[in-house]
Amino acid sequence: MFRRISGFAAALTLAVMLATASAFATTKTVTIRVSGMKCGNCSSSVAKALKATAGVKDVEVSSAKGEALITYDDEKVNEARLREVINGTGFKAEE
Amino acid sequence: MLITLPAVAWGQEREAPSLTLKDLRGRTLRLSDYRGKVILLNFWATWCPPCGAEIPDLIKLQKEYGRQGLQVLGVTYPPERQARVLRFTQRLKVNYPVALGTREAKALFSSDETLPLTIIIDRDGKLRDTISGILLPVEFEEKIRPLLMSPNPKGETKHVQKN
Numbered sequence: 001m002f003r004r005i006s007g008f009a010a011a012l013t014l015a016v017m018l019a020t021a022s023a024f025a026t027t028k029t030v031t032i033r034v035s036g037m038k039c040g041n042c043s044s045s046v047a048k049a050l051k052a053t054a055g056v057k058d059v060e061v062s063s064a065k066g067e068a069l070i071t072y073d074d075e076k077v078n079e080a081r082l083r084e085v086i087n088g089t090g091f092k093a094e095e
Numbered sequence: 096m097l098i099t100l101p102a103v104a105w106g107q108e109r110e111a112p113s114l115t116l117k118d119l120r121g122r123t124l125r126l127s128d129y130r131g132k133v134i135l136l137n138f139w140a141t142w143c144p145p146c147g148a149e150i151p152d153l154i155k156l157q158k159e160y161g162r163q164g165l166q167v168l169g170v171t172y173p174p175e176r177q178a179r180v181l182r183f184t185q186r187l188k189v190n191y192p193v194a195l196g197t198r199e200a201k202a203l204f205s206s207d208e209t210l211p212l213t214i215i216i217d218r219d220g221k222l223r224d225t226i227s228g229i230l231l232p233v234e235f236e237e238k239i240r241p242l243l244m245s246p247n248p249k250g251e252t253k254h255v256q257k258n
Contacts, residue, residue, distance in 0.1 A: 036144055041208040045145035045228040052231050089229060090144030 027057065029071045030079055033094035034086055037063040045089045053077060053085050068093075108221035111214075112203040116170065116194035119181045124168070124194045127220070132166040133242045134216040135230075138201050140172045141183045146211040149229045150187050156235065157191045163243045164218065170196035172210055217242050 037043040043063040050059045050068065055076025060069040070082055083093035111134075114126040126136070137153060139146035150169075157167045169191060171180055177195055184193050204214045205225050213226040215238060224238045 039143055039210070042140075042143040042145050042210045044209050045148075045211070048228040048231070052233065088148060090146070090148030
C-alpha cells in the first residue's frame with residue numbers, strides 16, 4: 001500500500017514539474033528598438049496592436065527610449081511576427 | 096436618499112456635436128449631412144505614422160461596407176497644410192471625404208489626446224464609442240458591424256458627398 005502511494009506521489013510530482021517547466025519554457029521577453037515614435041500621442045498604437053496579437057502576454061512601449069519590451073509565448077508567436085505587427089503600425093522595428 | 100443621475104445615463108448615448116468644416120476642395124462638410132449612416136469620424140494627421148498606416152484599412156472598410164451605410168469621414172489634426180494633406184490623400188487614393196480640422200473640433204468629441212482617434216456615431220446621430228489608436232479588426236466586429244445591422248431610421252441619407 002505504502003509503495004503504491006509513493007509511486008503515485010512520484011508520478012504526480014513529475015507531472016507538476018514537467019508542466020511547470022513547459023510553462024516557463026514557452027515564455028520569452030524581447031526588447032525591440034522602434035524608430036519613428038516621436039509623437040507621444042500616436043505611439044500608443046504600437047502597444048495596442050501588440051497586445052491584440054495572439055501569444056503576447058505583456059507589452060511596455062516607451063516612446064522616450066524608442067523601444068518595446070514584449071513578453072510572449074513563443075509557441076504562439078515569434079519575434080519576426082512581432083516585428084511585422086510593429087511595422088504595421090507605421091513605425092519601424094529595427095533589426 | 097436622493098441620487099442625482101448624470102444627464103447621460105447608461106444606454107442613453109449623447110447626441111453627436113454639430114460639426115461643420117471645409118473639405119480639401121473648400122466645400123462645406125457637415126456631420127449632420129450624414130445622418131442615417133454609421134459614421135467613423137477619424138481624426139488623423141499626416142505626421143502621425145499610425146494614422147497613415149490605418150488609412151488603407153479605412154479605405155477598404157468604406158469600399159466594403161459603404162453600401163451598408165458605413166461612412167468614414169477623415170478630419171485632420173493640426174498642424175497641417177492643405178496642400179500636404181491633399182497630396183497625402185491622393186497618393187493613398189482615399190475614397191471618403193477629408194476635412195481640415197482643428198484642436199477644438201477634436202475636443203468636441205473627446206479629450207483623448209491619442210492619434211488616430213475614431214469616433215463611432217450611429218445612424219441616429221448618437222455617439223456610440225471611441226476607438227483610441229489604430230482601429231483593429233476585432234473592434235470593427237464588436238463595435239461597428241452591429242450598428243450596420245440596424246436599419247436606417249430615415250431611409251436614404253439626405254446627402255452624400257464624394258471627394
